[in-house]
Amino acid sequence: MINKSTDNTPASLRKAHRGLFLSDIQMSPGISRAELARRQGFSEMAATRIVRELVAAGIVEEFSVDTPKKSVGRPKTGLRIVKDGIFAGGITVSAYHSEVSICDANGSPVARAHLDDPPLADVAKTAKFYARALHDLIIASGIDQDRMVGVGVSLSARTQPEEGRIVKSEYFGWGGDDGRFCREIRALTNLPVEVENISNSLAIAEMRFGAARDISDFTLIHAATFVGASVVSDHRLVRGASEVSGLIGHFRAQTRPLECVCGRNDCLNLSATGFGLLSQLGKLDHQRFDHSRLSYYATSLLAALEDPEAAPLVQQAGAQLAPALDCIVKLLGPQRVILSGHLGTNETYYSAVETALRNDFDYGADSDFELTKGTFSSGDAAALLALHVFCYSNRLDYQRLA
Ligand SMILES: [Zn+2]
Numbered sequence: 001m002i003n004k005s006t007d008n009t010p011a012s013l014r015k016a017h018r019g020l021f022l023s024d025i026q027m028s029p030g031i032s033r034a035e036l037a038r039r040q041g042f043s044e045m046a047a048t049r050i051v052r053e054l055v056a057a058g059i060v061e062e063f064s065v066d067t068p069k070k071s072v073g074r075p076k077t078g079l080r081i082v083k084d085g086i087f088a089g090g091i092t093v094s095a096y097h098s099e100v101s102i103c104d105a106n107g108s109p110v111a112r113a114h115l116d117d118p119p120l121a122d123v124a125k126t127a128k129f130y131a132r133a134l135h136d137l138i139i140a141s142g143i144d145q146d147r148m149v150g151v152g153v154s155l156s157a158r159t160q161p162e163e164g165r166i167v168k169s170e171y172f173g174w175g176g177d178d179g180r181f182c183r184e185i186r187a188l189t190n191l192p193v194e195v196e197n198i199s200n201s202l203a204i205a206e207m208r209f210g211a212a213r214d215i216s217d218f219t220l221i222h223a224a225t226f227v228g229a230s231v232v233s234d235h236r237l238v239r240g241a242s243e244v245s246g247l248i249g250h251f252r253a254q255t256r257p258l259e260c261v262c263g264r265n266d267c268l269n270l271s272a273t274g275f276g277l278l279s280q281l282g283k284l285d286h287q288r289f290d291h292s293r294l295s296y297y298a299t300s301l302l303a304a305l306e307d308p309e310a311a312p313l314v315q316q317a318g319a320q321l322a323p324a325l326d327c328i329v330k331l332l333g334p335q336r337v338i339l340s341g342h343l344g345t346n347e348t349y350y351s352a353v354e355t356a357l358r359n360d361f362d363y364g365a366d367s368d369f370e371l372t373k374g375t376f377s378s379g380d381a382a383a384l385l386a387l388h389v390f391c392y393s394n395r396l397d398y399q400r401l402a
Helices: 010-027 033-040 044-056 123-141 180-189 198-209 274-280 291-306 308-332 347-361 378-390
Strands: 060-064 077-081 087-093 099-104 109-114 148-155 158-160 165-168 193-197 218-223 227-233 336-340 370-373
Touching (some): 010 044, 010 060, 033 077, 109 123, 148 180, 193 198, 218 308, 227 308
Parallel strands (some): 148 193
Antiparallel strands (some): 060 077
16 A cells, blocks of 8 residues: 655655554554554564654544453553544545545545536646635635645546546546646645546545455446446555556447447446446437536436336346456456445345346355445545545655644
8 A cells, every 4th residue: 555666765764654654553543552563563662753753743642442351550552543633635526426525534524515517528627626616625624724635536537646647538538638637636725636536546445444444355346327447456456557457348248229438339338337227218319428418327327226117227237247247256356346336336236236146157155255335435535545645655744744
C-alpha cells in the first residue's frame, strides 16, 4: 500500500515509516507500541520516536485499553487514530452519485453535497464545477483547511493516478486530458489530488475500510450502466502494463442489437449491465451507447430496479455475468468476489449471479472463494481513496500537520 520508491533519503524513509505506522494503527486500533515495533521490525525506541511524532501532529492518540480482568501493574495503553485529526475530500463524477464529500480519519462521512446536472461534456468545465462545490463544502463544514490531506476523484475513466492524468473515458466520451482535471481541482482547493476509476476507488475503499479488510486477494466488480472490474492481488491493485486491467465489459458475450462504445455488439457491457437491461425493457430508442444520455440511463435503471415486473430481466442480466466471473475466479483465484454498483448490489441481480455460478459452473458451498456485496457506494469511495492515498501512505504531508 506504500508507493514504490527508489528514494532512500532519511526524509523519505521517515515518510515511509510514518505511513506504515499509520496504516497499521488504522487497521489494528488498540495496538501497543511494542507490538507495532515488532510487526514493522523496529526497535521499541525507534517506534516510540515515530509514534511521538504522530501524536504531536494530532493524528494518533494513546488510550487505556480495557483488560478483561483486573490486571496488576500499569494499565495497558494502545494506539488509535484521532477521528477528527485529519479529513479527506472526495469528488464523484457519476450519473448515479454526482457528489462531493468529506470524511474523517476513520473514513466516516462528515459532510456531503449531491450535485444535480453536472456538466459532463467538457473535462475542464466538469473539473471546475466539482472543485467549486468541494471548496464550498469545506467552508460550510467549518473544517480547518490545514487538516484536509487531499482530494480523491472517482470516475468512469482509465486513469494514470501517479501522473494525475485521465487517459480516456469511454463512458463520458473524453480523450486524454493531460492532467487538466487534476490541475483544475488542485488550483481551486489547494490540495493534492488523486484520480482513479470507480472500480479501483471502490476496491481501495473495501480493502482498507470495508468488505476486504481481512484478505489479500479479491476481485471487485462494479456493475451499473456498464461493468468493470478491479483486481487486488497480495494487497496491491493490479493495473496492468498500460493501466488497462479490469476491462471485463468488453469480454465477448451474447450478441445483442446494441453497439458498445468499442463498436462491437457482443460485449458483456450489452448484456450483464444496465444498458443491456434497459434495451431488453424497451426503454431505449437507440442502439448505440450515447454519452449525452448518461443521466437517462441512470434514472431509468434505478426505476427498473424498483419495478417488480422487470425482475425476470434483471435476473437474466445477472446470470450473464456468471461466465465472466467463472473466468476471473479460475484465472486469479481470489478469496472473495465483491459485487458493487447499483446493479451489482441489487438483490435480484446478485442472487441471479450466485445461482448461475452454483447451477451452471458448479460453485457450491465448498468453493474456494466467497461472493459478497460491496459495503460502499461510488459516492463514498472518492473520499476514502484520498484518505488511503494521502494519510495511510508515504504521501502524508506531515510538515503541514505538525
Ligand atoms: Zn465493447
